[in-house]
Each structure stands twice: as C-alpha cells, then as structure tokens.
Amino acid sequence: MSKTITIKLTMSGSSAGPFTIKDQFGNVIAVDVPKKTLIRGISYMVDDDVNLIVIESTGKCAFTKSFPLTEFDIVEYANKTYVQSTTACIWRHLTNIRLYNYFYGNIEPYVIEYPFAYQYQDEILQNVKDYTKAYEYLDIRDGVFNDNVRIETNDKWFNKAILYNGQQSSGILELVAKPMHNLRAYMQYPILNTDSKTITYTKSDNFYQYNTFWALQKSSQIPLFRTTCESLSIDKVVNQENMDYGPRSFKKATIRAKELKVRHILDNSATTHLVSQFIITPAQISYK
Numbered sequence: 001m002s003k004t005i006t007i008k009l010t011m012s013g014s015s016a017g018p019f020t021i022k023d024q025f026g027n028v029i030a031v032d033v034p035k036k037t038l039i040r041g042i043s044y045m046v047d048d049d050v051n052l053i054v055i056e057s058t059g060k061c062a063f064t065k066s067f068p069l070t071e072f073d074i075v076e077y078a079n080k081t082y083v084q085s086t087t088a089c090i091w092r093h094l095t096n097i098r099l100y101n102y103f104y105g106n107i108e109p110y111v112i113e114y115p116f117a118y119q120y121q122d123e124i125l126q127n128v129k130d131y132t133k134a135y136e137y138l139d140i141r142d143g144v145f146n147d148n149v150r151i152e153t154n155d156k157w158f159n160k161a162i163l164y165n166g167q168q169s170s171g172i173l174e175l176v177a178k179p180m181h182n183l184r185a186y187m188q189y190p191i192l193n194t195d196s197k198t199i200t201y202t203k204s205d206n207f208y209q210y211n212t213f214w215a216l217q218k219s220s221q222i223p224l225f226r227t228t229c230e231s232l233s234i235d236k237v238v239n240q241e242n243m244d245y246g247p248r249s250f251k252k253a254t255i256r257a258k259e260l261k262v263r264h265i266l267d268n269s270a271t272t273h274l275v276s277q278f279i280i281t282p283a284q285i286s287y288k
Contacts, residue, residue, distance in 0.1 A: 001048045005069060007055075009038035011083050015061035024052035024066070032058075039082045060106050097145050098137040102270035109234070109267035114279050116260040123283035125163065125255040127211035128262055130280075132157065135273040154203045156272045160196075160265040162238060163213055165257035167220035170213040171243040172196040177203075192245050207280075214252040218242050256286050 007021065017035035021044070022028050029044050056064040093103070101110045134156040138149045155177040163170040174193070178200040179185035190212050191198035199212040217224060225236035260281060266274060 002045045003048055003050075004043050005046055005050075005053065006041055006043045006077070007038060007053065008041035008077065008080055009035065009082060010080050011085050012057075013061050013085050015059060016057045016063075017059050018057075020056045020058055022054045022056070023047075023050040024054065025050075029053075041077070060104065062105065097140070099270045100273050101266065107267060107270045108231075109265050110274065111234075111263065111265050112276055113261055113263040114281075116262070116281055118258050118260075118283065122256050122258055122286040122288070123260075124286045125213075125260060126282045126284060127209055128161070128163070128279065128281055129207040129209040130157075130264070131207055131277040133275040133277065135275070136271060137273065150273070153272075156269070157201065157203075157208050158264040158266045158274070159268045161210070162263040162265070163255055164224055164261055164263075165255065165259050167217075167224075168215035168253070168255055168257065169217045169224040169238065169243070170197075170255065171216050171240075171245060172238055173210075173213060174198040175201050175210065177201065192247060194245065195240050195243075197245050213255065214248070215255055216244050216248070218244050254286075 012035065017033075017038075019030075019033045019035070019038060020028065021030045021033060023046060029046060030042075033042070051069050052066055053069065054064060054066050056062075101108050134153050135150045136153050136156060138151070140146075140149050157175065157177075159175055161170075161173040161175055163173070172195065174191075174196045176189075176198060186200065189198060189200050197213075197216075199210055201208055201210040203209075219242060222242045223239050224242060226239045228234050228237045260283075262279060262281060266272065
C-alpha cells in the first residue's frame, strides 16, 4: 500500500538547493528538486510505513534535515508562506594551507582583469604574456607551516581567459598546458566546444603565454556580457548567445581596438596558489 505526502518549504537560506528527498530507509523519492518547486509545494507517493522524510540540500550550502510526517488541513497548508533565512553556515577557514579560493566547501573563482589603453592608432593584439608564479604545496607532516614545502610549477595556471574590448570578445578560452613531446596531441588544438574554445599555453622564460584567439562575437550591437545573480562578487559573465565557437576558416577577425581588457580566471582548482606579478600584451599598430 502507498500514501500521498505533500512537502512545502517554509524557510531556508538563499543558497539552499537543489534538494534530494529520501525516506527513513534511504530510498530516494526525488533528486535535483529546485527550491522554487518546494516553495510552491509538491506531492509524492510513498509506502505506508514511511513516517520520516530526509531532505538534503546538495548545492553550495549543503545540509541534511529530517522531518516526521504530520497531518494538516488545506487551510493550514495555504497559510504556510516561505521566509528566507539569513543565518549563515558555520565554516572554519584557513585550516589547510594547501587550499586557496576555497570557501564553505566549494571552489570559488579567482578572477583578475588587466586593462590596456593604446595610443592614437588602433592596435592588433598578437599574444598575451603573463608573469605569474604558480605554487603547489606539499603535505606538512608536523602541521607547522613553512615556505620550504612548496614548489613552483610549470603546468598549473589560470584555466580560463577572456579577451575583449568595447565591440569584440574572444569568448571563453579554456587554457591547458601544451602537450610536451607529443605532436599528435598538440595538433588537436584548438578544440572548439559548444560554449568555449580550448587552447594551449606555454611557459617560457617564466612567462605564461598564449596566442590562439580571434574575435567571435556574432554581433557588436548585442551585449558581450550579461549580469549574473549567482554571486555579487561576479560582475559579469560572457553572453554565450552572442558567441560563435564554430569553425571559421575565413572569418577570424583579430582583436583590434584602442583598448583591451584581459580577464584571467581560475575556477577548477583550490590547491594552486597564484601570485600575479605583471602582464604584457604585445600588439602591432593597425593602419587603415
């Protein structure tokens, strides 16, 4: 035999959800349930012997709570409204020196943007050379921090880049280290993805550098970026609807203007410690 239960969310934090719903026996009732759905209320069929529901938030603010099943009437159900709680999650920071840009159990993006302004003529960007020290920390057996447990790597760096000016954008460039002594693997790049382009970078004379980019916006009269409500720390994200990552045999426009902005992003690692020094963007004057 089975029975119908109704779940309605009445209080949670702003970052709660999506949710996984189980019974007390560990049987999964639903997965990836959006917070909006639980706020409206949703019903499920469960076995008669179920008397406890376990709701788990699987997003950035992870928690698990159990609720016993109780009876209520339709008026009481209708009067239940949602209230957003401002109670913060308790989290201890700086307990592991090997972790950076790691908050509340999640990797948060480390973003740095460099602006450049040219002289009278437009200039064509040729490549990007960045002097950044990338450190990886080793295990500390005695638990006492010291600078001698780190190494400076050659294949760890930012994993994304965006080059843009007022009317052009390279879109999202996925950065990977150049395969060494493997011409076959190297010839696979650039890799054109649905929402990004994967290119290689090299490290030479302590400069990280790359140069496989071109302007790929569909129209300069459509915004290159949009605002995100994911975090107030992120000022803008690429407007992917205006980006064309497909092959362009004869329409690879150069990044050309009187200004340039280079945005570097690290969002796939929390164990890489980046110390940014300075950046160089060699360009040549574009005569017209």
